[in-house]
Amino acid sequence: MTGSSDLTEFRAADIPRVLAQLTLPEKASLLSGSDFWHTRAIPRLGIPAIMLTDGPHGLRKQAGATDHLGLHASVPATCFPSAAGLGSTWDRDLVRRVGAALGAEARAEQVAVLLGPGINMKRTPLCGRNFEYFSEDPHLTAELAVPMVVGVQSAGVGTSLKHFAVNNQETDRMRINAEVDDRTLREIYLAAFEQVVTRAQPWTVMCSYNRINGTYASQDPWLLTELLRGEWRYPGLVVSDWGAVDDRVAGVAAGLDLEMPSSGGLNTDRIVAAVRSGELAEADVDRAATRVLTLVARAGEAGTDPAPVDFAAHHALAREVAAAVAVLLTNNGVLPLDPAALDATVLIGELARTPRYQGAGSSKVNPTRLVSILDALTERGLDLPYAPGYRLAEAADAPGQDSSDEQLRTDAVDLARGRTAVLVLGLPAADESEGYDRDHLELPESQRSLLAEVAAVADRVVVLLAHGAVVTVAEWIDHADAVLDLWLGGQAGGQAAVDLLLGEATPSGRLAESIPRTLAQVPAQLNFPGANQVVRYGEGLFIGYRGLDATGAEVSFPFGHGLTYTTFAFGDLTVTTTPITDATALDAVVIRVEAYVSNTGDRAGVAVPQLYLGRPGSAIARPPRELRDFARIPLEPGATARVEFTLTRRALSHWDTARGGWAVEPGPAEIAVGASSRDLPLTATVEVSAPQPRVRLDGTATVGEWLDDPEAGPALRAVLGQSGADAEDPTMDTFLRALPMARAAVMSLGQDISSQDIVALMERHGAETSD
Ligand code: BGC
Numbered sequence: 001m002t003g004s005s006d007l008t009e010f011r012a013a014d015i016p017r018v019l020a021q022l023t024l025p026e027k028a029s030l031l032s033g034s035d036f037w038h039t040r041a042i043p044r045l046g047i048p049a050i051m052l053t054d055g056p057h058g059l060r061k062q063a064g065a066t067d068h069l070g071l072h073a074s075v076p077a078t079c080f081p082s083a084a085g086l087g088s089t090w091d092r093d094l095v096r097r098v099g100a101a102l103g104a105e106a107r108a109e110q111v112a113v114l115l116g117p118g119i120n121m122k123r124t125p126l127c128g129r130n131f132e133y134f135s136e137d138p139h140l141t142a143e144l145a146v147p148m149v150v151g152v153q154s155a156g157v158g159t160s161l162k163h164f165a166v167n168n169q170e171t172d173r174m175r176i177n178a179e180v181d182d183r184t185l186r187e188i189y190l191a192a193f194e195q196v197v198t199r200a201q202p203w204t205v206m207c208s209y210n211r212i213n214g215t216y217a218s219q220d221p222w223l224l225t226e227l228l229r230g231e232w233r234y235p236g237l238v239v240s241d242w243g244a245v246d247d248r249v250a251g252v253a254a255g256l257d258l259e260m261p262s263s264g265g266l267n268t269d270r271i272v273a274a275v276r277s278g279e280l281a282e283a284d285v286d287r288a289a290t291r292v293l294t295l296v297a298r299a300g301e302a303g304t305d306p307a308p309v310d311f312a313a314h315h316a317l318a319r320e321v322a323a324a325v326a327v328l329l330t331n332n333g334v335l336p337l338d339p340a341a342l343d344a345t346v347l348i349g350e351l352a353r354t355p356r357y358q359g360a361g362s363s364k365v366n367p368t369r370l371v372s373i374l375d376a377l378t379e380r381g382l383d384l385p386y387a388p389g390y391r392l393a394e395a396a397d398a399p400g401q402d403s404s405d406e407q408l409r410t411d412a413v414d415l416a417r418g419r420t421a422v423l424v425l426g427l428p429a430a431d432e433s434e435g436y437d438r439d440h441l442e443l444p445e446s447q448r449s450l451l452a453e454v455a456a457v458a459d460r461v462v463v464l465l466a467h468g469a470v471v472t473v474a475e476w477i478d479h480a481d482a483v484l485d486l487w488l489g490g491q492a493g494g495q496a497a498v499d500l501l502l503g504e505a506t507p508s509g510r511l512a513e514s515i516p517r518t519l520a521q522v523p524a525q526l527n528f529p530g531a532n533q534v535v536r537y538g539e540g541l542f543i544g545y546r547g548l549d550a551t552g553a554e555v556s557f558p559f560g561h562g563l564t565y566t567t568f569a570f571g572d573l574t575v576t577t578t579p580i581t582d583a584t585a586l587d588a589v590v591i592r593v594e595a596y597v598s599n600t601g602d603r604a605g606v607a608v609p610q611l612y613l614g615r616p617g618s619a620i621a622r623p624p625r626e627l628r629d630f631a632r633i634p635l636e637p638g639a640t641a642r643v644e645f646t647l648t649r650r651a652l653s654h655w656d657t658a659r660g661g662w663a664v665e666p667g668p669a670e671i672a673v674g675a676s677s678r679d680l681p682l683t684a685t686v687e688v689s690a691p692q693p694r695v696r697l698d699g700t701a702t703v704g705e706w707l708d709d710p711e712a713g714p715a716l717r718a719v720l721g722q723s724g725a726d727a728e729d730p731t732m733d734t735f736l737r738a739l740p741m742a743r744a745a746v747m748s749l750g751q752d753i754s755s756q757d758i759v760a761l762m763e764r765h766g767a768e769t770s771d
Helices: 012-021 025-028 081-087 092-108 138-154 180-190 191-200 221-231 246-256 266-277 282-301 311-325 339-344 375-380 405-416 445-457 493-501 523-528 545-550 703-708 712-723 731-737 742-746 755-764
Strands: 159-166 177-179 206-209 239-240 327-331 347-349 418-426 460-466 482-485 534-536 556-559 570-575 589-599 605-607 609-616 626-630 633-635 642-650 652-657 659-665 669-675 682-688
Touching: 012 282, 025 282, 081 092, 081 138, 081 493, 092 138, 092 311, 138 159, 138 180, 138 191, 138 626, 159 191, 159 282, 159 742, 177 482, 180 191, 180 652, 246 266, 246 282, 266 282, 266 327, 311 493, 339 347, 347 375, 347 405, 375 493, 405 445, 418 445, 445 460, 460 493, 482 493, 523 545, 570 669, 570 682, 570 712, 589 605, 589 633, 589 669, 609 642, 626 642, 633 642, 633 755, 703 712, 703 731, 703 742, 712 755, 742 755
Parallel strands: 159 206, 177 534, 206 239, 347 418, 418 460, 460 482
Antiparallel strands: 327 482, 570 589, 589 642, 605 633, 609 626, 609 669, 652 659, 669 682
């Protein structure tokens, strides 16, 4: 096979032979893109090019001018709700179906790799890209990102899990150094990546722009090789985020295979020179080139015979998903609207006519259709009286937008008097985007005053919210009889909103991120966005509900919250535990939880029972509770279902920084099951039986740590016993136990006990006798 570069003809089996025939400059050239979106073809050896393109909730394939900021047009594609909304579905299967649809559209356009999903944590609600991320919780993120990857890849199209790692802000994203401790990295920022990499095998992983503890992700050997390839056994390719390469030669050595976009030959020359000077091993170039060729072969082997896309079916799916995304925050019974009372209902808000349905930047899709709420009502012959109510920059040409906010407000208030007012509020497009962070969490002032004035005269008020990241609601929520949060609903969001208003669809979303009352409640704000190119993750594990629960903050709506048009009751919790031994595998189930949930209302609805784990009395800092499992259960009125949760050894583990591994603390565990992180009617405390983690006994280990050691403890007790020192005496205990042993050895522990006795004991246990 020479001279041809047909994708279907290039096979993995060809790679060793092809590699042997490539010159060093050719191999180096494979490690950068040929343009903005393609890898490099080498026709001489039949190596074809493949296309990688955005994005996470809809294909953004640019046929003409190219950019990574969503500026130039792309081919029409279905725009699904973005990840902030998908996160709120808590629906693994639905997300898999979205993935499969994205994959089918990518394949039809000959795209080999779709650049998504983005799974960074929502460290602060201000991150400009939160609309592209699933949640503030790594478990929920992983549970949804796994089926997303599986779904896309089921269509023979690869994914690019991004942005690896710790890319949690847009401010200074291309050089910021995120300083994060090991435990926080493992338990929060790497946890979802680990799950998706090991469970779903994404074809590619995209490294982030930022630095982590001093090293750019694009050239971090620990991140890209030791952890990803070593610990997680990842066989696939690492691609740079677009323009994330700082030192290409260091990147090749560290495990960054493919640089995107093209460096115009600059970095190819640098790689060649580095090999020739001995700075870089040619084996490193071969390894990266092999991974690029493997990806190309994989794309070819997946086939290039796309089935035509059924865009109508994908639009219908987008509508179903947009309904599932919606979270009913509050409802005093006004929703669903009574069809008989629709002639006393009015619609207010420019966002009802000019929808906010996706975010800005590299994920921006050119939708195949776009249906606003106003259009969706009209489609059904429901011509509700309408007023725009406020100005919206992106709707400057819409009728009435040349009026002042005061005039628009006055008109809307007149319309709403004595009626049921459906108000569509939300964030203007410029408020949130890739590339910059927000600096507040408020809805625009014009919308807040509109709501206050409408509420004063309307019979009832329903607020629909359109936005990608959390907005505070505390100041205005009392004006509303119901608030339905639609997130960024994609191209069919308008139809879904009407389906929900009329009760043809039932809200089933649950918050994937907390809604604090104020920004100041969020612990990460103390260290955001950093300065002098450094951001310190001083809040550690305490992001999202973990931090809000730990500080006891009163929130507007907690993580996991979401009402439906019915009610649920939980009961009959049973928890069974299996003792953990040294032989218990990390993925072995060690706790089984069973509970029942019943639909106690008179409409069908979806219950989302959630299981949280707490470790009261733990010796280490921990959030009060952490999500460990959840289910999604549709229930008819009066029906009851049994729900079973399982916890593995890993689910009970924390990252033990001293030993660099996962460890389980023995002791009590609180299992709580309920409807949200703060509505947990079922709780049980069980004892976790596990070997006490052994502390390394050296001179810096305290007397207490020595005493707790199963072997050294009794010996030390005997030595102490000789001296009459009572290690069990509570006063003595606290003082003694805190002393490092080497100091105790010098100071002596009691009158009759010599420091030599302690030193001898320490030496018997192989400890250093000085610190
Ligand atoms: C973004 C990525 C995106 C890439 C290509 C970058 O600016 O951070 O998420 O996939 O551009 O458009």
